[in-house]
Amino acid sequence: MNDPExxxxxxxxxxxxxxxxxxxxxxAVKDVYGNMKAPDTNYGPPTGANADTxxxxxxxxxxxxxxxxxxxxxxxxxxADAWVAGSQAGGLxxxxxxxxxxxxxxxxxxxxxxxxxxKDIEAFRQAMHDPNFATMVGSMLARNNFNQAGDDPxxxxxxxxxxxxxxxxxxxxGKPWPNPGYVRKMFPGQWNGQ
Numbered sequence: 001m002n003d004p005e006x007x008x009x010x011x012x013x014x015x016x017x018x019x020x021x022x023x024x025x026x027x028a029v030k031d032v033y034g035n036m037k038a039p040d041t042n043y044g045p046p047t048g049a050n051a052d053t054x055x056x057x058x059x060x061x062x063x064x065x066x067x068x069x070x071x072x073x074x075x076x077x078x079x080a081d082a083w084v085a086g087s088q089a090g091g092l093x094x095x096x097x098x099x100x101x102x103x104x105x106x107x108x109x110x111x112x113x114x115x116x117x118x119k120d121i122e123a124f125r126q127a128m129h130d131p132n133f134a135t136m137v138g139s140m141l142a143r144n145n146f147n148q149a150g151d152d153p154x155x156x157x158x159x160x161x162x163x164x165x166x167x168x169x170x171x172x173x174g175k176p177w178p179n180p181g182y183v184r185k186m187f188p189g190q191w192n193g194q
Contacts, residue, residue, distance in 0.1 A: 010104065011060075014140060018147045021062025025151045032153045036066040037188050044077030045069035046092060050131045054092060057132075057139040067186075071138065074185045080131045088114045088121060090128030093138025097124050103140040157186045 022033040038045070046054045046069065058068035075094035076082035083090045088097050097120075098113035100106070107127070108120030115121045128134045141160065148164050149156035159167050161182040170177055176193070177183070183191050 014104065014143075015061075018143050020147045020151045021143055022064070022067075022146070022151075022153070023062035029151050029153060032187065032190060033064050033067060035190065036064065036070060036186075037190075038066065038069065039073065039185050039188050042073075042077075044073045044079075046072045046078045046080075046131075050078065050080055050092060050135075053131045054135045057135045058142075061139045061143040063139065063142065067142075068135070068139075070186050071142070072135075074182065075138075080134070081129050083125055083128070088124065090125050091134030091138070092131055093135060093141075095128060095134060095137050095141060099141050100124070100137050103137060103144055105137060154183050154187065154191050157183045 022029060025033075045051065050072075051069070054068040054072050055065045058065065058071070072078055072092045076092050078092070080092050082092070082094060084094065089095065096113060097107050097110055097115045101110070105127075107115055107124040109116050115124055128137075142156070145159045145164070146153070146156045149159055155167070158177045158179075162170075162178050167177060180193060
């Protein structure tokens with residue numbers, strides 16, 4: 001993050017490897033994102049500079065402003081310093097170490113997805129408290145999941161919440177997606193549960 005030229009090259013490479021995004025998706029997918037609404041209750045979008053940062057990175061990776069607002073609201077209720085010690089999820093978009101590593105930011109040895117060394121845990125926590133870094137990584141993860149989901153917005157969010165391994169296992173066994181409330185919160189009134 002401290003070397004803009006290197007970061008620019010890294011992001012350009014990431015975008016080449018993950019070319020699908022809502023802004024270049026088929027019209028039906030664009031319509032889903034274009035018609036996103038804020039949740040009716042318990043809404044906590046980012047504010048001030050955090051809102052600008054979240055929207056910047058969402059837009060950079062092809063998502064509309066409302067997507068950024070809903071993602072932050074659902075994950076952290078707009079709190080940049082949000083941290084869940086058990087899962088080591090941190091920041092505005094509650095990114096975990098294993099998810100950060102999936103998009104190129106490896107903070108150290110992990111066991112079951114969590115970092116094992118106290119110094120690595122603290123480094124990750126501090127990095128996720130930076131709204132610029134946290135929302136960049138969260139938006140990269142959303143783009144990565146969008147590609148894994150084959151540009152299905154609902155499946156992308158189910159994968160974001162549960163991991164695609166779990167999601168694939170549920171689909172193979174004919175079971176419904178776990179945590180469907182997450183997808184409904186991200187897309188209020190748009191997902192019928194199918």
